[in-house]
Amino acid sequence: MQTHVTTTPFGRRPMSIGQMASQVAANSLPQEATVEKWKVFRSIREARDLLGATDRSLAILNALLSFHPDSELSSEGGLIVWPSNEQLMARANGMPAATLRRHLAVLVDCGLIIRRDSPNGKRFARKGRGGEIEQAYGFDLSPIVARAAEFGELADAVRAEKKAFKVAKERLTLLRRDIVKMIDAGIAEGVPGNWGRVSQIYQETVGRLPRTAPRQFIESLCEELQELWIEVRDILETFTKAQNPSANESHFERHIQNSNPDSISESENGFGKKNEANSEAEEPDNLRSLPKRELPLGIVLDACPILKDLAPGSGIRQWRDFLAAAEVARPMLGVSQSAWRDACQAMGEVQAAIALAAILQRSDQINSAGGYLRSLTEKARDGQFSTWPMVMALLRAKLEADKTAASPDRKQPKDNQAEERLYEASEA
Template sequence: MQTHTPTTPFGRRTMSLGMMANQAVAKTVPEGAQVHKWNVFHSIREAREPLGATDRSLSILNALLSFHPETELTGNGELIVWPSNEQLMARANGMPATTLRRHLAVLVDSGLIIRRDSPNGKRFARKGRGGQVEQAYGFDLSPIVARAEEFQELADTVRAEKKALRVAKERLTLLRRDVVKLIETGLEENVPGNWGRVHQTYQAIVGRLPRSAPRQLVEDICCDLHGLYMEIIEVLESFAKTQNPDANESHSGRHIQNSNPDSISESEYGSRNKEEVGGSAAETGNVRSLPKRELPLGIVLDACPNLSELTQGGDIRHWRDFLAAAELARPMLAISPSAWRDACEVMGDQHAAITLAAIYQRTDQINSAGGYLRSLTDKARDGKFSTWPMIMALLRAKLDADKSTRKADHQPPSGEGRLEVSEALLKSLKKPRS
């Protein structure tokens, strides 16, 4: 008895060229081909994204494979299964009928199964007298055998891509950690360089990273970060090689760079008038006796509170935040990029930013901030200027103003709103003038 293998689906389902191509591939199954259906299913599960399958559709494919009695699928064997929708829904953990039909269509479109619909759309098998299947209508599993090698290659490619993405993410994490900590090292050790700008560059690079990034984008960002990392390493290593361990004084034993190591005991305030610098020569004599050490950020912010107004929320917690605020203040003071660059090269980024903050604090008393900064840069180049006396003068002026205000209002000293300084610093500021 002659039989006909149906090609088109039943009812309103349409036929497409893609379905015809999938059926053509299924016909290329070699007669001696034999595959383990669960091994192939594992490969399909790994390669579901490039195949266009979903997790729900794969649960249906798993149920369809379970209806085939043999574990090994052969090219010359019967590869059509004919379970009813009720049986499929039961083995698919109670999936609704509408969801079942939708994901069966996904399996057909992905070329993982082929519909072999009967004239009335029912699924069944006609058997002969010996019990052998003569004609079956249902779902053809021949693509599982015909495309087994393709599925394996796709799975290997997906696994390799996942490994490459994992390695790229590990590299990205290491580069981000190294760059951030090296920038902090440059700031803490006063290494010459525009570290505020370096930090902005880092933020611009990592800002391109979305929550879920493809491997190529991660690798591109890694390349940019590696270039930034190599620039920072080169600067830090070059600076470390030029340092003499006994050249600079350090409170904590670190060799912190100061553009003019011997300038701490000198001050340009001796040659500036009170209107410009906010401190007299006698006050300079008092602050000269302060210990030679780096200025803490808290003291600088107490002396120059106006700079905090430029930051979002008025919060400056780290030196990098202070440098970023100084970058915002520079154009407001009409200081040219060349004057700022010279100051950073001579004084170092941190001390240049402290100088700019002091200028910004007394901007109403300085006619030309740019010219004043260039003058201080020239003095620093000759070893005749440091930021410590400048900050101490601002602190003393603030203390005196606070004292005068309390006397005028006949109010006792109050902790609220007062400038808090250490006892040692207060004693130093109250030393008798020479």
């Protein structure tokens, strides 16, 4: 016959209102309440962060449940287990005694178990004549039965949050991949558009992403990238629809080869058509001798190292990074938006960015960068301009500067001669 059901812990351990609330919930159990203990334990394990439990405390709870003989926890049966600390430490894979006591307190604070301590703090059970347990002192598992539905709801919420977080990360990855590849395709195909601004917006948006971010932040970032994705897609779709849909494959290949408006071959064709009536298509000697290929990015960066300091993010590794850095340099040089737009239309955005980088490199020798760029734009419209001579002149000036630094007695070239070399092509 039970004499009294204890409500307070033994010794110096204090009693809290939270522990009293757990006991009230346990006492309000329906008489026929039954749950599968390992199913509820899985729900508790998934919702452990919401409950405030730890991995070690759940290892102890697993050990406590293993001391209950049945696979189900029922309010009609005994829900108190009384293993000793030695038995608990053995089933908890040799957990130290101090760690065991600390995490038992965590289980009590989380409302997962209740202490039913004896007068002397020992854990034991007193049986009657028929072998039935009359009084037990130990750990009461009734909160697990009383809160089983709550644990299931918390576990469902955790699973839903994990799924939403995974979906948000997948969406972010797809948006980043699509935007980067569409920008690269737009630049490579010579699609008209302010690709430098688009690249700068993309890098600034992605640059705000921390190493670990909550789901809400990732979703808000996805909304910003979604708007940028729509803008880039519309540019490419508009360009695609403007093309002749019945063009054959060979025509399409020729279009790819000549899609860059600042390429040398297209400049030659435009210059030739302009004078086709007179049958006197002539080219300047410096443009005729230029290589019939694009400038490598490495050569441009070697000739214009100042632009690398303006690159957002992790530096300039691709042409879109170069365009983003040029977009930063444009207002610094005082180049208006209209002058930049005209240059991009006449030269192509990549070549206009190279010209801007060369102007930035010689900004101490150029009084008006905007006027200088407009002058180059007019030459490009007439088919009399290429970025090759500018870059080669900068590289040659760099070599001469290195030689001058090595030989202090050598005279440096005059400023007007250095500026004129922006138009000249090297003999090589």
